Every structure is written in structure tokens, then in C-alpha cells.
Amino acid sequence: MKTEKNDIKIKVCMGPGGIATGGADVIKVFKDDLASANIKAKIGKGCSLHKVGCFGLCARDVLVDVIVGKNKTTYQYVKPDMVPRIVKEHLIENNPVSEWTVGDDYYSFYNKQIKVVLSEFSEVDPEDIDTYTAVGGYEATKKVLTKFTPEKTIAIIKKSGIRGRGGAGFPTGVKWEICRKVESDQKFIICNADEGDPGAFMDRAVIEGNPHSVIEGMIIGAYAIGATKGYVYVRAEYPLAVERLTIAIKQARGKNLLGENILGTKFNFDVRLKLGAGAFVCGEETALIASIEGQRGMPRAKPPFPVHSGLWGKPTVINNVETLANVPYIIRKGADWFSSFGTEKSKGTKVFALTGKVKNTGLIEVPMGILLREIIYDIGGGIEGGKAFKAVQTGGPSGGCIPAELVDINVDYESLAKVGSIVGSGGMVVLDDTDCMVSIAKFFLEFTQAESCGKCVPCRVGTKRLLEILDRITAGKGREGDIELLEDLGNDIKLSSLCGLGQTAPNPILSTIKYFRHEYEAHIKEQKCPAKVCKDLIEYGILEEFCKGCGACLRVCPSKAITGEKKKPHIISVDVCIKCGACFDVCKFKAVKKE
Amino acid sequence: MLEVSPEVEKKLDGVLQKHITDEGNIISLLQDMQEAFGYIPEKAVGWFSKKLDIPESRFYGVITFYSQFHTHPRGRNLITACCGTACHVKGSERLINSLRRELNIVEEEDTTDDRKFTVEKVACIGTCSMAPAVIINKKIYGNMTADKLMKMVKTLEGKKNED
Structure with missing residues (x-):
């Protein structure tokens, strides 16, 4: 097979997963090796090597695409020391290293996905605006600014049916329309990138993978509502997202896509970054506004809503990262195209962070209304280690747990709300039978209690009391009536809290009581933790028949609770044991038991 | 107001100039202060309070609200364990406990007595697919185990002893 060497492309995943597993080192070795293998002359011209955003299947990082002519080969688990062989055998001898390439199961991860927001992740170099314009980027901006009125733009977004991807699901077009109609000398658009839900990294991946799509969404939104200034409020815990956004904003200014008289029109708009300082409640829009103003990020009562009185009292639209990233595609491909995905009330696709106990963890984008079963078994590849699927937690601390028996529900705003959970921002943590629901x-x-800003009593005091009750239940000191008390108190907090944090904080408790009441009862009545997680309710011991007396547990035990002679079964002294679980993790013979 | 040395004054002035050109607010000012000093010294707050005519209480209101701000010096090595949901179900709690035991960090504290290490938790760093994750001096390490972590800490300890 003779291939023109000038069309070799190498793409290295530099999403969150790729970076942490050494993507930068892989790129470096590729560069060095290509240079010394004399493919040097082609770099920058024909042979391009670039970093791209998240490939999705983070569990197999570093993922590398090697494209020679029209043949694409994907390598998984690439380490820097594997690169020389790939360069030699694949690029020089034209013989892909088959033992390192992905198998069929890799493609099953992608089969049921439909990519809109993530569609160009494997094409775009997030630090190079030209790679974004090469795939049609900023065409939507041009179209809107030169051909559409703001009203027409809003009509398209409304028709597409897109709803806020940050969790609440408010129709984006409607929000824009309300703000458009408010008269004011100054309006603002804010991109909410304060992704604080533990277990979620969609927004981070979108910003790091394709920051220009977010900026383009903001430009279009600003034009539609009549704003001239925009802010991206991004978590300081995401340094790479901050870096890539900073580069993207600078490049967009350089191309006159931000600034004055954008693309020769009369429209002026610029974007600034604001870094969060570590407060979950700042994801709530009024708290976020207070934080941009430099104050303590405490929410206030609504109305007035930010569309009427937001940042510095001016009309303000706040959209989530993923919502904004959808906008350019809706404009480019049309409202009908977008609404052809999804269900009647939940249109389009949604990005989820699929994590926890599934085989294929990573970033996925699926049409709204997909079956939960398809996500967990077809895309996720089922549960790791042959254990039983127990539940899936969606929506983070504001959401709930969906039990295994409801695995055939559709994943959309309405269906999840019906079973006591939410789509939320898109975190999906899969739990197996070794997870204790209490x-x-x-x-x-613990999370919401620590993050409660303390302004309103139901949230400040109520979450504390809820936590105290859970503390005593998991310590085996639960009382008769505690479950009912949790339910009562939880419902009261939901009704009476000031903002979304308190209004949803009891959801994880209420939904686990609803589906796993028996686990709460086992903790209270029998002082037993069925999943053997709660420290105070378990004891470690050694199964004599399996113990080989290797001494691994003895060496690892921090409290010296394990004694025994070599090659003879060891003993754990229950009085000294601090139940850290180190022996359980280290034993190769499964001789440590929990009961 | 506490006295500041000319050296510190110069640093403070740099932060102030940036604050003025960037049209910053209290939060960005505190972020810059922390960047310059590694934490937020009482003296610095006093200095800015006087320069900008903003009561110290407003600074402390913001400092205590956001978890990012620290009023005490931190360890030379910063180990941040992610405690997001995915990391939690994959055993991050056990990781932290064994690390704290190893470094002899007592309850209510987060820094070792010799200021070599600070161990802290973070709600989620968004690398859930490789849970449990730990950030050691700004670099993220995924699929962490107690064993691996202890080895890395030992290497860091050794390094510091050499200098």
C-alpha cells in the first residue's frame, strides 16, 4: 500500500482524561520521533499533529487517532514508550500495530450516541481558531449578524425547542425573548461555567475541547438580546479551561469576532472572564451575579428575575455552557434539524458524564429520551467486575437515585422528574451492589450542608439536622421514626428554602428512601449495613481457610491490629482495628471478610 | 495597621496596580493576593483596606465565604484529593485517611507541622472517569491507590530533604 505521506494526521486526546494520563508526553514523543524519522519536512504542512478535545472514552486514555490518507486507526491506552513503534511500523512501514488498536467494543461506545455539541471535538484544536473556522465555525455568527434580525434569531432558537442544559430546563428562546423586550441602556449575557456538581465534567470538557463554540453562542445570544458585554464565570478549579478560554477570546478579538463593529456590522460585543473562588452556591444565578460583582455569593429572592434586573441591576441572561455551545449548530443547521432529535418536550441531545461502576466511563452525548438501559449497557458496557447494577445517581446533589428496576425509563426532563430525580447538569454516577444508599x-x-450559604434558615439549619439524623443512622444509632422524620423535614426544606440549593438538597435522601427504604430500616432496626460500607456497622475478620499467611495485610495495617506467623492464618484484633479497609484492599486471596 | 517591609510593600503595590488596570473587585484582588503570597496575610488585608478605603470586614466577609481563600500559610507540597461522587464511590475517603495518618496530620488541621505538606479535599475536579483522582502540586493523577499515593509522597519527602 503506497500512501502519499503528505496526508498523515495524528490526533492526540487532550481532554481532561488525556491530559491526566500523560497526553502531553505522548505528543512530545510523537514530535521527536516524527522529526528523527524524517517525516520532519511534512509537519505543519501535510503531516499534522495536534491536540484535540475529549474523545469521550476517557477510561481508555490516552487515545490517539492516526490517519493515513483515508484510513483511520485508533490506538488506546497509549503511553509515550509505545509511540516509537507506532511511528516505525505504522507510519514508515505502513503496518498498523494491531495489538494496540481499539476493538469492536470501542465502537459500541459510540454507536448509540449522536453528537452535536461534541461533534467537532476530534477535528478542532482548542487552541487554534482556524481549525474551528475550517469546520464551519463562526459561520453562524456571520449569518446572524448580516442576515437575521435579533427577533428572527430568537424565533429560530425558540422553534428549536432547546431548554437550558444547566439543570432547570427553562426554554432558552423564551428567556432571550423576555430579555430582548426589556428596555435598558445596558444588558449583559453571562455564561455559567461554574460547574460545581460533584460527578459532572461536561462543561469543563466542552470549554476545553471547543471553547470557540461557547464564545460563538455568546455572540449570537448577545446580538439577540441586545447585550454589548458578556462574562464567562468559570471555576478556578478548572485551570486548563481558563487557559483555553483566554486564548480563544484573544483569537476571536484578533479576527474581529469580538470587539467593535464585529465583521463590519454595527454590533459591538466583548467577553471577559471571571474566576469563581470555590462556592457551589454560585451556580445559582443570583448568587453568581453577586460573585461577579465581587461580593459574597449569596442568592436573593426571585422575582425580580435576572432578565429584568441582573448584573448591576441591568437585564441579564445567564446560560449554561452546553446551552450556548448548541446555539451555533442550531443556527447553522436549522431549528428543524435540532428538534428532530429528542422527545416531544425535551429536544436535542444532552451531554452526560458517565462515571462510577460502569466499564466505559467517559463523556457521552445522546438524544433526549434514550433509554437508561442503552446508556448503561450499550454505551457504558455494563457494570465493572461482574457486579450487580443497583442504581444510577443523576443530577448530583440536587438529583436522586434511579433504582435498577426502572432501567427502562427514558432519559429526558419529564421522565426523570417523574421518578424523583432530575437530568440536572448531566452527571451520571452508576452504583453497584457494594454501594450503600444511606x-x-x-x-x-455533607456536601450541600457545607455549601449552604447560610442566608435562609430552612437550608442552613435544616440540612444540618438532616445530616445529624443520617450520621446517627449510619453509626447504628438510628431511632424508630427517623425515616419519617427525614421525609417530613426534607419536604419542609424543599418548600421553604430560598434558592435551588436548599429546594433540592433533600432529593438524594427522599429518592433513596423511596426506593431503598429497606436499607434505611436495616441500619436502624438491625444495625446492619447491607452493602457493608458503613464503618460502624461492620467488622473485619480473616477467613482462615483462604489465608496463606503472606503477611501483606500485617504490613499494611496502620494500627497494628493484625498478628500472625508467616504461612499461618493471621488474626485481626477487633479492639485495635480502625476499620480502614487497607487489609481488605491488599489481600490477593480474598481472605479478609467484612460482616 | 501592621507595619509592612519595603519588600512586601513592593509586592502589594504590584497587586494594586493590576487591580486598577483590570478594574478588579474584592474577589479578584484577593485571588491576586493569594497568588503573590501563597495565602492571604492579615497585613495585606490591612494595607489594601487603607489604600482602597474599604473596611477590612468586607474583605473578611468574602474570604470566609469562598473556600479558595486561606488565611494561613500552606505546605510546600499541596495534595488535593478529589471527593466528588465518582471518587467517593471509588474510595477517596480511605485515600485521604491513610494519607493523613501517614503524614501525621491531626484532626482539624490540614498542614503538617513542618509545613511540608498540605492535604485538602475538593468537591470535584471533573476527572470523574479516572476516579479516584488526586492533584499533587497542580498535576492530576488518576486511578489512585493508597499504595501509589504513599510512594509519591515518600518521593516528595525525599526531594525536600535534599535541598
């Missing part, structure tokens, strides 16, 4: 609820309550 402990999961407690985990989220």
Missing part, C-alpha cells in the same frame, strides 16, 4: 445520601448531604 451512605450515598449522607455523602450528598
Whole structure:
């Protein structure tokens, strides 16, 4: 097979997963090796090597696409020391290293996905605006600014049916329309990139993978509502997102896509970055506004809504990252194209962060209304390690747990709300039979309790009381009536809290009580943790028949609770044991038991 | 107001100039202060309060509200363990506990007595697909185990002893 060497492309995943597993080192070795293998002359011309955003299947990072002519080969788990062989055998001898390439199961991860927001992730170099314009980027801006009135733009977004991807699901076009109609000398558009839900990284991946799509969405939104200034409020915990956005804004200014008289029109608009300082509640829009103003990020009562009185009292639209990233595609491909995906009330696609106990963890984009079963088994590849699927937690600390028996529900705003959970921002954490549901609820309550801003009593005091009850249940000191108390108190907090944080904080408890009441009862009545997670309710011991007396547990035990002679079964002294689980993790013979 | 040395004054002035050109607010000012000093010294707050005519209480209101701000010096090595949902179900709690035990960090504290290490938790760093994740001195490490972590900490300890 003779291929023109001038059309070799190498794409290295530099999403969150790729970077943490050494993507930068892989790129470096590729560069060095290509240079020394004399494919040097082609770099920058025919042979392009670039970083791209998230490929999606982060569990197999670093993923590398090697494209020679029209043949694409994808390598998985690439380490820097594997690169020389790929360069030698694949690029010089034209013989792909088949043992490192992905198998059929890799493609099954993608088969049920439909990519809109993530569609250009494998094409675009997030630090190069030209790669974005090469695939049609900023065409929507041009179209809107030169051909459409703001009203027409809003009509298209309304017709597409897109709803806010940040969690609440408010129709984006309607929000824009309300703000458009408010008279004011100054309006603002804010991109909410304060992705604070534990277990979610969609917004981070979108910004890091294709920052220009977000900026383009903001330009179009600003034009539609009549704003001249925009802010991206991004978490300081996402340094790479901040870096790539900074580069993207600079490049967009350089091309007159931001600034004055954009693309020769009369429209002026510029974007600035604001870094969050670590407060979950700042994802709530009025708190976010306070934080941009430099104050403590505490929410206020609504109305007035930000569309009427927002940043510095001016009309303000706040959209989520993913919502904005959808906008350019809707304009380019049309409202009908967008609304052809999804269900009657939930249009389009949604990006989810699929994590937890599934085989294929990563970033996925699916049409709204897809079956939960398809996500977990077809895309996720089922549960890791042959364990049983127990539940899936969606929507983070504001959401709930969907039990295994409801695996055939559709994933859209309405269906998830019906079973007591939410789509939320898109975190999806899969749990197996070794996860204790009471402990999961407690985990989220610890989070919301710590993040409660303290302004309103139901949230400040109520979440504290909920946590105290959960603490005593997981310590085996639960009382008769505690479950009912949790339900009562939870419902009261939902009704009476000031903002979304408090109004949704009890959801993880209420939904786990609804579907896993028996686990709460086992903790309270029998002082047992069925999943054997809660420290105070389990004891570690050694199964004599399996113990080989290798001493691994003895060496790892921090409290010196394990004794025994070599090659003879060891013993754990229950009084000294601090139940850290180190022996359980280290034993190769499964000789450590929990009961 | 506490006295500041000329050296510190110069640093503070740099932060102030940036604040003025960037049209910053209290949050960005504090972020820059922390960047310059590694934490937010009481002296610096006093200095800015006087320069900008903003009561110190407003600074402290913001400092105590956001988890990013620290009023005490931090360790030379910063280990941040992610405690997001995905990391939690994959055992991040156990990781932190064994790390704290290893470094002898007592309850309510987050820094070792010799200021070599600071161990802290973060809600989520968004690398859930490789849970549990730990950030050691700004670099993210995924699929962490207690064993791996202890080895890395030992290497860091060794390094510091050499200098």
C-alpha cells in the first residue's frame, strides 16, 4: 500500500482524561520521533499533529487517532514508550500495530450516541481558531449578524425547542425573548461555567475541547438580546479551561469576532472572564451575579428575575455552557434539524458524564429520551467486575437515585422528574451492589450542608439536622421514626428554602428512601449495613481457610491490629482495628471478610 | 495597621496596580493576593483596606465565604484529593485517611507541622472517569491507590530533604 505521506494526521486526546494520563508526553514523543524519522519536512504542512478535545472514552486514555490518507486507526491506552513503534511500523512501514488498536467494543461506545455539541471535538484544536473556522465555525455568527434580525434569531432558537442544559430546563428562546423586550441602556449575557456538581465534567470538557463554540453562542445570544458585554464565570478549579478560554477570546478579538463593529456590522460585543473562588452556591444565578460583582455569593429572592434586573441591576441572561455551545449548530443547521432529535418536550441531545461502576466511563452525548438501559449497557458496557447494577445517581446533589428496576425509563426532563430525580447538569454516577444508599445520601448531604450559604434558615439549619439524623443512622444509632422524620423535614426544606440549593438538597435522601427504604430500616432496626460500607456497622475478620499467611495485610495495617506467623492464618484484633479497609484492599486471596 | 517591609510593600503595590488596570473587585484582588503570597496575610488585608478605603470586614466577609481563600500559610507540597461522587464511590475517603495518618496530620488541621505538606479535599475536579483522582502540586493523577499515593509522597519527602 503506497500512501502519499503528505496526508498523515495524528490526533492526540487532550481532554481532561488525556491530559491526566500523560497526553502531553505522548505528543512530545510523537514530535521527536516524527522529526528523527524524517517525516520532519511534512509537519505543519501535510503531516499534522495536534491536540484535540475529549474523545469521550476517557477510561481508555490516552487515545490517539492516526490517519493515513483515508484510513483511520485508533490506538488506546497509549503511553509515550509505545509511540516509537507506532511511528516505525505504522507510519514508515505502513503496518498498523494491531495489538494496540481499539476493538469492536470501542465502537459500541459510540454507536448509540449522536453528537452535536461534541461533534467537532476530534477535528478542532482548542487552541487554534482556524481549525474551528475550517469546520464551519463562526459561520453562524456571520449569518446572524448580516442576515437575521435579533427577533428572527430568537424565533429560530425558540422553534428549536432547546431548554437550558444547566439543570432547570427553562426554554432558552423564551428567556432571550423576555430579555430582548426589556428596555435598558445596558444588558449583559453571562455564561455559567461554574460547574460545581460533584460527578459532572461536561462543561469543563466542552470549554476545553471547543471553547470557540461557547464564545460563538455568546455572540449570537448577545446580538439577540441586545447585550454589548458578556462574562464567562468559570471555576478556578478548572485551570486548563481558563487557559483555553483566554486564548480563544484573544483569537476571536484578533479576527474581529469580538470587539467593535464585529465583521463590519454595527454590533459591538466583548467577553471577559471571571474566576469563581470555590462556592457551589454560585451556580445559582443570583448568587453568581453577586460573585461577579465581587461580593459574597449569596442568592436573593426571585422575582425580580435576572432578565429584568441582573448584573448591576441591568437585564441579564445567564446560560449554561452546553446551552450556548448548541446555539451555533442550531443556527447553522436549522431549528428543524435540532428538534428532530429528542422527545416531544425535551429536544436535542444532552451531554452526560458517565462515571462510577460502569466499564466505559467517559463523556457521552445522546438524544433526549434514550433509554437508561442503552446508556448503561450499550454505551457504558455494563457494570465493572461482574457486579450487580443497583442504581444510577443523576443530577448530583440536587438529583436522586434511579433504582435498577426502572432501567427502562427514558432519559429526558419529564421522565426523570417523574421518578424523583432530575437530568440536572448531566452527571451520571452508576452504583453497584457494594454501594450503600444511606451512605450515598449522607455523602450528598455533607456536601450541600457545607455549601449552604447560610442566608435562609430552612437550608442552613435544616440540612444540618438532616445530616445529624443520617450520621446517627449510619453509626447504628438510628431511632424508630427517623425515616419519617427525614421525609417530613426534607419536604419542609424543599418548600421553604430560598434558592435551588436548599429546594433540592433533600432529593438524594427522599429518592433513596423511596426506593431503598429497606436499607434505611436495616441500619436502624438491625444495625446492619447491607452493602457493608458503613464503618460502624461492620467488622473485619480473616477467613482462615483462604489465608496463606503472606503477611501483606500485617504490613499494611496502620494500627497494628493484625498478628500472625508467616504461612499461618493471621488474626485481626477487633479492639485495635480502625476499620480502614487497607487489609481488605491488599489481600490477593480474598481472605479478609467484612460482616 | 501592621507595619509592612519595603519588600512586601513592593509586592502589594504590584497587586494594586493590576487591580486598577483590570478594574478588579474584592474577589479578584484577593485571588491576586493569594497568588503573590501563597495565602492571604492579615497585613495585606490591612494595607489594601487603607489604600482602597474599604473596611477590612468586607474583605473578611468574602474570604470566609469562598473556600479558595486561606488565611494561613500552606505546605510546600499541596495534595488535593478529589471527593466528588465518582471518587467517593471509588474510595477517596480511605485515600485521604491513610494519607493523613501517614503524614501525621491531626484532626482539624490540614498542614503538617513542618509545613511540608498540605492535604485538602475538593468537591470535584471533573476527572470523574479516572476516579479516584488526586492533584499533587497542580498535576492530576488518576486511578489512585493508597499504595501509589504513599510512594509519591515518600518521593516528595525525599526531594525536600535534599535541598
